[in-house]
Amino acid sequence: MNRKVAVIGVGNSKFGKRDDVTIKELAWESVKEALEDSDLTQKDIDITVIGSTAYRGTEIYPAPPVSEYCGLVGKSPIRVEAACATGSSAAFTAINLIASGLADIVMAIGVDKMTEVDTSTSLAIGGRGGNYYWEFHMYGTTFPTYYALYATRHMALFGTTEEDMALASVKAHKYASLNEKAHFRNKITVEDVLKSRVISWPIKLLDSSPISDGSATVIFASEEKVRELKIDTPIWVKGVGYSSDTSYIAARGEWVGLEAARDAAAKAYKMAKISPLDIEYATVHDCFSIAEIMAYEDLGFVEKGKGAELLREGQTEKDGKVAVNLFGGLKAKGHPLGATGLSMIYEVTKQLREEAGPVQHSFKRYVALTHNVGGTGHYAYVMIFNR
Amino acid sequence: MDGIPLLFKYTVPDKLYEKFWEGLKKGEIYTTKCKKCGTLYYPPRKDCEKCMSSDMEWVKLSNEGILMTYSIVKQKPQGFENYSDYIVGIARNSDGVNLMCWVKGEAKVGKKVRLTTDGQRVICEVIE
Numbered sequence: 001m002n003r004k005v006a007v008i009g010v011g012n013s014k015f016g017k018r019d020d021v022t023i024k025e026l027a028w029e030s031v032k033e034a035l036e037d038s039d040l041t042q043k044d045i046d047i048t049v050i051g052s053t054a055y056r057g058t059e060i061y062p063a064p065p066v067s068e069y070c071g072l073v074g075k076s077p078i079r080v081e082a083a084c085a086t087g088s089s090a091a092f093t094a095i096n097l098i099a100s101g102l103a104d105i106v107m108a109i110g111v112d113k114m115t116e117v118d119t120s121t122s123l124a125i126g127g128r129g130g131n132y133y134w135e136f137h138m139y140g141t142t143f144p145t146y147y148a149l150y151a152t153r154h155m156a157l158f159g160t161t162e163e164d165m166a167l168a169s170v171k172a173h174k175y176a177s178l179n180e181k182a183h184f185r186n187k188i189t190v191e192d193v194l195k196s197r198v199i200s201w202p203i204k205l206l207d208s209s210p211i212s213d214g215s216a217t218v219i220f221a222s223e224e225k226v227r228e229l230k231i232d233t234p235i236w237v238k239g240v241g242y243s244s245d246t247s248y249i250a251a252r253g254e255w256v257g258l259e260a261a262r263d264a265a266a267k268a269y270k271m272a273k274i275s276p277l278d279i280e281y282a283t284v285h286d287c288f289s290i291a292e293i294m295a296y297e298d299l300g301f302v303e304k305g306k307g308a309e310l311l312r313e314g315q316t317e318k319d320g321k322v323a324v325n326l327f328g329g330l331k332a333k334g335h336p337l338g339a340t341g342l343s344m345i346y347e348v349t350k351q352l353r354e355e356a357g358p359v360q361h362s363f364k365r366y367v368a369l370t371h372n373v374g375g376t377g378h379y380a381y382v383m384i385f386n387r
Numbered sequence: 388m389d390g391i392p393l394l395f396k397y398t399v400p401d402k403l404y405e406k407f408w409e410g411l412k413k414g415e416i417y418t419t420k421c422k423k424c425g426t427l428y429y430p431p432r433k434d435c436e437k438c439m440s441s442d443m444e445w446v447k448l449s450n451e452g453i454l455m456t457y458s459i460v461k462q463k464p465q466g467f468e469n470y471s472d473y474i475v476g477i478a479r480n481s482d483g484v485n486l487m488c489w490v491k492g493e494a495k496v497g498k499k500v501r502l503t504t505d506g507q508r509v510i511c512e513v514i515e
Contacts, residue, residue: 058390058391060393116390119462120463120464120465120468121465123462123463123464123465124464124465124466126464127464131430133399133430134430134487135487136464137399138487138507138508138509139473139475139487139488139489139508140460140463140464140466140467140470140473140475141460141475141487142460142462142463142464144458144462145458145460145475148458149456149457149458149475149476149477150456151458152456152457152458152496153455153456153496156456156496156497157496197461197462198459198461198462199461199462200458200459200460200461200462200475201458201459201461202458203458248430248487249477249487250477250485250486250487251429251485252485253485255455255456255477
């Protein structure tokens with residue numbers, strides 16, 4: 001990057017079924033919090049990038065109404081989309097605007113109101129999260145089906161079990177119970193997961209992240225602005241990796257990990273000049289329980305096929321070798337697509353600043369990572385941060 | 388309160404890959420191969436992204452394959468509500484082509500399958 005970029009303000013709305021607000025008030029919750037967190041006002045913001053998938057809400061062009069409601073008229077010339085990685089695509093765009101010198105302070109807002117349509121319609125929209133013409137039209141694939149294809153193969157090749165996958169969900173709910181902004185606050189057991197309704201075998205209801213409403217906002221600034229504003233604890237962007245993969249899932253040739261995530265991780269590690277074992281805290285894209293296990297492997301925390309072992313050994317718990325998703329993950333914190341990637345940066349920022357309360361992880365080197373996947377590895381962003 | 392419904396009605400090109408759709412009606416699976424550089428594509432394509440040619444020929448795919456993975460769809464999306472549970476799979480045929488399919492029979496990773504169609508999609512029948 002030509003110029004260093006830091007996170008200087010973060011906000012996160014309450015996630016969940018938010019039928020008490022429209023997308024505008026929902027966005028404001030995190031925008032207000034991020035402005036207060038950074039001690040800035042709207043006039044300090046050069047450009048706002050709005051990440052929203054929007055397909056499941058009534059406002060299918062949400063950027064103008066959100067921008068107006070949040071007092072950012074004139075500053076929001078762009079809305080970005082990368083399916084479930086939309087939030088990271090907004091961060092990616094914001095970081096680039098600063099690194100290139102085009103702007104000094106950029107706000108990335110991620111927001112989605114996903115519960116305005118019924119579940120059947122939502123599944124039909126998600127099923128198009130691959131290739132409509134050659135997949136959904138003929139085979140009625142749902143979004144869980146795509147990840148289920150990976151789960152079945154992972155189970156067949158490496159002996160990963162439904163119980164192993166359930167452990168990821170149990171961990172997510174345990175930590176979400178401590179997060180007042182999480183979609184779900186209840187604890188669950190392995191048995192609860194195994195007995196829950198089958199959605200697309202081997203994926204069951206409690207292996208799956210919910211359909212959530214929510215927003216998250218991150219304010220980025222250049223190094224000069226960090227100095228000028230005398231920011232106490234800037235969180236620096238040390239590495240940014242991105243990649244993508246085929247839309248037609250069968251064309252990939254193997255279904256035990258996401259090549260886009262592996263490629264994005266390699267780029268991020270190279271830029272940050274660190275290895276996977278330097279990461280002390282990670283937010284991973286656990287849209288389904290198998291996704292968390294594959295993420296451990298794709299990020300290089302363990303070799304391919306050993307992801308479940310890391311989970312079984314408790315190495316990804318608070319104060320473990322690499323703590324993962326201590327705010328509850330997509331599974332239990334919730335997964336409002338546009339917000340998710342920015343909510344990951346919110347979480348990593350809170351952790352690195354040691355503001356994470358009951359789920360504060362103990363750091364030695366203060367290095368953390370976000371792993372945000374769009375579609376079934378159709379997009380991937382891996383970002384590395386330090387204090 | 389209820390929002391105003393938004394009903395999307397689509398028309399999808401069918402002439403472009405007519406040979407494929409016609410093949411399905413006869414129990415056969417066709418795809419395209421680039422006449423210039425020989426690249427075999429599946430799903431079929433109008434254009435070769437490797438050598439930039441658009442001179443493609445239709446070829447029939449082998450119907451012998453292996454089941455690579457599968458999932459049993461219990462909660463169906465809009466448009467498929469009236470189907471009973473179906474199994475979405477990926478089969479690799481003896482040409483080395485990976486095809487999405489619906490699986491008939493007892494699905495298991497690594498099983499031999501015979502590729503056919505039900506007139507509307509590729510079916511892979513598990514060989515006992």
